[in-house]
Amino acid sequence: MKILYIHGFNSAGYGDKINHLKNDFGAENIIAPTLPYDPEKAMKQLEFLTEAIKDKDKLWIFGTSLGGFYALYLADKYKVPAVLINPSTDPYTSLKDQVGPQVNYKSNEKYEFTEKHLESLKKYYVNNLENLKDFVYVYLDEEDELLDSKKTKEYFEKNGIYVKMYPGGNHRFIHMPELIQDIKTKMV
Template sequence: MKVIYIHGFNSAGYGDKVNKLKQFFGDENVISINLPYNPEKAISLLEFLIRNIKNEEPLLLVGTSLGGAYTIYLSYKFDIPGIIINPSVRPSEDLKTEVGKQKNYKTDEEYEFKKEYLDFLKKIEIPITELQKVKDKLYIYLDEEDELLDSRETAEYFKDFYVKIFPGGNHRFQHMDELLEDLKSKKEVRYG
């Protein structure tokens, strides 16, 4: 089984969550890259990876924040399991205030987040009624004290889905060990 980790806005494809995934699934089974800032290019790259892996072996997507939004879209499009952590369910709205100059907090790279990126993000927001088709493949994990995205709102949005809320924590998600422990009981997720 291969795992594609999809990082969030202004983040990168390395860090604590990736390290824990590698410990759990095996170093060689976790793919995690720094995605382009342009969401259309990021999705295009992720689709390329998925197409080249999914026919060879089972595949699992794990995404956080904006990466959670990407995971929702890609899980729906390719009908593959997705672990969604503190997701942005409406990235075209959530990121409106971020248009303009940005600095990636992990890489220190400076770039511009453009208004037209929001238009593309709107196109990949799948209505909850459509997501019902992959309901058994989406697993939502939330930190209750997420300071950027309202975890209660997200839980309500996904009320008919598998949702696990951990007390405390924050937007960066402090419960990766508990999430992985929870996955152990879900063979259908672990083996795609």
């Protein structure tokens, strides 16, 4: 089994969540690229990786925040299981105040996030979530300071998708050990 991990906005393919996944599933089974900030370039890379892996190995996709939004799209397109961690459901709205000069907080890459980038995110929106209820799992920290976890919980639950919300926490998501223990029961 392989896990494709998709990081969030202004992040990178390394850090605590990935370390937890490597410790529990083996470093050789975790693919965690640092993606381009441009959504279309990021999705081309993610589609290439998904297509290359899914036919050779059992593939699970994990995504955090914007990466959760991307993971949902890939789960729908390729019918592969996905774990969404504090996912953004509408990054083309929630990232509006990020338009302008940016510095990636992990890689220090400087770039300009534009209205065109926001617009391009809309094409990855999944309309029908009901078809995903057997293989998409959502994990939330209740005290997410960037995204409204209660609205996110409602959004997915009304479509029959599994949601587990942990008390406390934050947008960075502090419950990876608990998430891993829970998702292992679904990976059987």
